[in-house]
Amino acid sequence: EVQLVESGGGLVQPGGSLRLSCSASGFTLSTYSMHWVRQAPGKGLEYVSGITSNGDDTYYAESVRGRFTISRDNSKNTLYLQMSRLRPEDTAVYYCVKGQPTLLDPFDYWGQGTLVTASS
Amino acid sequence: DIQMTQSPSSLSASVGDRVTFTCQASQDISNYLSWYQQKPGKAPKLLISVASNLETGVPSRFSGSGSGTYFTFTISSLQPEDIATYYCQQYDNLPLTFGGGTKVEIK
Numbered sequence: 001e002v003q004l005v006e007s008g009g010g011l012v013q014p015g016g017s018l019r020l021s022c023s024a025s026g027f028t029l030s031t032y033s034m035h036w037v038r039q040a041p042g043k044g045l046e047y048v049s050g051i052t053s054n055g056d057d058t059y060y061a062e063s064v065r066g067r068f069t070i071s072r073d074n075s076k077n078t079l080y081l082q083m084s085r086l087r088p089e090d091t092a093v094y095y096c097v098k099g100q101p102t103l104l105d106p107f108d109y110w111g112q113g114t115l116v117t118a119s120s
Numbered sequence: 121d122i123q124m125t126q127s128p129s130s131l132s133a134s135v136g137d138r139v140t141f142t143c144q145a146s147q148d149i150s151n152y153l154s155w156y157q158q159k160p161g162k163a164p165k166l167l168i169s170v171a172s173n174l175e176t177g178v179p180s181r182f183s184g185s186g187s188g189t190y191f192t193f194t195i196s197s198l199q200p201e202d203i204a205t206y207y208c209q210q211y212d213n214l215p216l217t218f219g220g221g222t223k224v225e226i227k
Contacts, residue, residue, distance in 0.1 A: 035216075045156075045164065045207055045218040059214050062121075095163055104211050106154040108175070110163040 002026040002109045004096045009114030016086050016118070022079040022096030022111060030054070030074035033099035035107060036081050038092035038116075048094070049081065050103045059103060064090075086118040122146050122210050126219035132227045139195040141222040143186075143208035151187045152212035158221075159204045167206075168193070193222075200226060 008020040020036070035050040049070040050059045058070050069082040079096055093113040099105050123146035133139050143153065151171040156164040166175050168184040171191060181196045195202055203226060208219040 044221045045158075045209075047215045047217060050214070050216075061215050103214060104152070104216075106166055106169040106209070106211055107156075107164075108166050110165070112163055 002098065004098060004109060004111035006094065006096045006111045006114035009094065009116045011117045011119065012086055013120050014086060014088055014118050017082070017084040018086065018116060020081040020083065020094055020096075020114060020116070022081075024077045024079065024096075024098070027098070029072070029077045029079075032101065033103050033105065034070075034072060034079045035097040035099055035103075036070065036079075037095045037097050037107070037110075038090075039095070039113070040089075040092040043092075046092070050099065051079070052103060053101065057103070083116070086116075088118050090116060090118050092116060121215055122149060122213055122217050124208055124210055124217050124219035126206075126208060126222050128222060129220060130223040130225065132225045133198050134227045135198055135200060137198045139198050139224060141193055141206070141224075143191045143193070143219050145189045145191075145210055148188050149210045149212035152210055153184075153186070153191050154209045154211065155182075155184055155193050156207045156209065157202075157204045158207065164207065195224075198224070198226070 005023045036048040067085045095113045096111040097107040098109040125144045153171045155168040158164040205221045205223045
């Protein structure tokens with residue numbers, strides 16, 4: 001059974017940093033692209049970032065480019081999102097999402113999400 | 121970025137009704153479109169990919185159609201457990217973009 005478990009969310013002051021982790025199980029992480037998608041309270045889904053199976057290619061939404069860094073450690077079955085210079089508008093539930101072989105594929109499994117709140 | 125526009129943003133229907141809503145892309149995305157269902161407090165779930173391909177285990181009352189820039193999602197007979205917000209997503213180009221969602225409620 002595919003499982004994605006996010007951790008690392010919490011309350012952080014604007015301008016601060018946070019690192020999210022996503023522990024993956026039930027499939028071979030090194031075979032698939034992975035992504036982060038967020039959802040602000042009461043709002044819709046927003047694509048944040050994606051990374052190819054071997055980590056060679058990454059993509060960032062314009063809203064986070066230069067502030068967030070996606071990475072992965074396939075040996076630890078873990079996906080990461082390093083977030084810095086956080087803004088109040090980054091407040092959202094962050095979902096770890098399993099892609100398919102390429103970045104241009106639907107998302108077939110989602111974690112339950114971790115809440116990040118950027119507020120003073 | 122490709123903009124995805126869903127209509128309506130919400131609808132109310134009775135159990136057993138046929139429900140249809142739409143998703144329009146700002147440019148041709150062929151059939152690189154998926155539909156997700158998100159129940160309150162839960163993560164989204166993939167229902168349909170490639171515009172009309174039902175994922176394994178998804179009830180056959182759900183269906184999708186369309187290509188190019190215009191797509192539809194249909195629930196042939198609305199059930200109480202279908203109460204959710206439904207999102208379309210294009211995966212023709214990065215960034216992968218979502219529509220604003222259609223919230224389905226029971227009348």
